[in-house]
Amino acid sequence: AQSVAQPEDQVNVAEGNPLTVKCTYSVSGNPYLFWYVQYPNRGLQFLLKYITGDNLVKGSYGFEAEFNKSQTSFHLKKPSALVSDSALYFCAVRLPHLYGQNFVFGPGTRLSVLP
Amino acid sequence: EADIYQTPRYLVIGTGKKITLECSQTMGHDKMYWYQQDPGMELHLIHYSYGVNSTEKGDLSSESTVSRIRTEHFPLTLESARPSHTSQYLCASSSIGQTSSGSGGYTFGSGTRLTVV
Numbered sequence: 001a002q003s004v005a006q007p008e009d010q011v012n013v014a015e016g017n018p019l020t021v022k023c024t025y026s027v028s029g030n031p032y033l034f035w036y037v038q039y040p041n042r043g044l045q046f047l048l049k050y051i052t053g054d055n056l057v058k059g060s061y062g063f064e065a066e067f068n069k070s071q072t073s074f075h076l077k078k079p080s081a082l083v084s085d086s087a088l089y090f091c092a093v094r095l096p097h098l099y100g101q102n103f104v105f106g107p108g109t110r111l112s113v114l115p
Numbered sequence: 116e117a118d119i120y121q122t123p124r125y126l127v128i129g130t131g132k133k134i135t136l137e138c139s140q141t142m143g144h145d146k147m148y149w150y151q152q153d154p155g156m157e158l159h160l161i162h163y164s165y166g167v168n169s170t171e172k173g174d175l176s177s178e179s180t181v182s183r184i185r186t187e188h189f190p191l192t193l194e195s196a197r198p199s200h201t202s203q204y205l206c207a208s209s210s211i212g213q214t215s216s217g218s219g220g221y222t223f224g225s226g227t228r229l230t231v232v
Contacts, residue, residue, distance in 0.1 A: 034220045043121075043205050043223035088155060094220060103148075103209070103221060107157040 002027045004093050004106035012112045013081045021076040021109045023091030032094040033074040035065055038108075039087045047089075050074060061085070081113045118142050121206050121224035128196055128231055136191045136227045138206035147189040148221070150205040151175060158205065164189055196231045203228045 003026045013019045025031060032051050036044040048059025055067045065076045074091060091106040119140040128134055140147065149162040150173075160173030164183040178200070179193050189208075193200055207221040 032220075036220075036223075041226070041228065043225045044207075044221070045223070046220055049220060090158070092220065105158045108155075110155060 002093070002095060002104050004091055004104050006089075006091055006106040006109045008109050009107075010110045010112065012114060014114050015083050016080050019078050019081040019085070019111065019113070021089050021091075021111060023074045023076065023106055025072050025074065025091075025093050025104075027093055027095060027104070029095065033065075033067060034092040034094065035059065035063070035074075035076050036090045036092060036105075037061075037087050038090065044090060047076070081111075083113045083115050086111055086113045119206060119208055119222050119224040121204075121227050123227060124225060125228050126230070128229070130195075130197055130231055132196050134193050134196055134229070136204055136206075136229070138189045138191070138224055139187050140189075140208045140222070140224075141187065142208060142210070142222065143186065144208035144210045144222070145186070146209045147183065148207045148209075149173070149179075149181060149189070149191050150207065151177065152203045152205055152226075154203065162191065196229075198231045201229060201231050 005024045007022055034049045035047040037047050038044045047063050048057050050057050050067045058064045063078050067074050088108050088110050090108050093104045122137045145166045147164045150158040151161050152158050159175035161175050161177040162181040164170045170181050179191050181191050203226050205226045206224040209221045
């Protein structure tokens with residue numbers, strides 16, 4: 001079955017330290033990978049995507065993610081965390097077929113950046 | 116700026132009332148979705164649509180219904196609200212086949228937080 005896992009419900013990091021939010025996936029074919037961020041009482045906002053090409057993709061707000069095909073992972077990273085990065089982060093996979101419910105979200109990881 | 120609009124942002128309503136949550140997008144996207152999300156929890160797909168006059172139920176069973184009479188409009192209706200319907204409802208849209216332009220993924224509205232008392 002197609003699935004996306006975010007193994008950590010919660011990640012705590014001190015401001016200024018690097019952060020990593022983990023994502024692994026289990027899908028057939030070559031998926032497209034996304035990260036979204038959700039601030040309190042808001043919808044999800046697009047952060048970055050991997051479609052093809054360079055395994056390291058850069059996105060909004062200084063975030064980047066590294067695609068690792070052999071480990072089927074797409075971890076989100078930032079070199080220096082800010083308190084304002086505290087939010088809920090969702091990894092998502094878009095399956096290569098065009099029709100049907102082709103977007104699968106992970107369960108989300110809550111990031112808390114401590115001052 | 117949001118290209119997908121949800122109204123109302125917050126709604127408190129009594130048990131048994133009929134409600135409609137509005138969702139409109141100005142991007143001409145073919146596909147639209149409704150997700151239900153308890154605060155800080157994962158997303159559950161409850162309805163989606165490929166285009167006009169197309170609607171499908173999602174992974175999570177829901178007592179709500181949807182319609183897609185116009186491309187830009189995808190309202191969700193609860194005929195008789197109950198306290199168990201208390202949740203946040205997120206609307207999203209995407210374009211079939213779009214990957215290289217824009218985000219390539221979903222665009223989300225700001226959500227409607229529904230409380231049924």
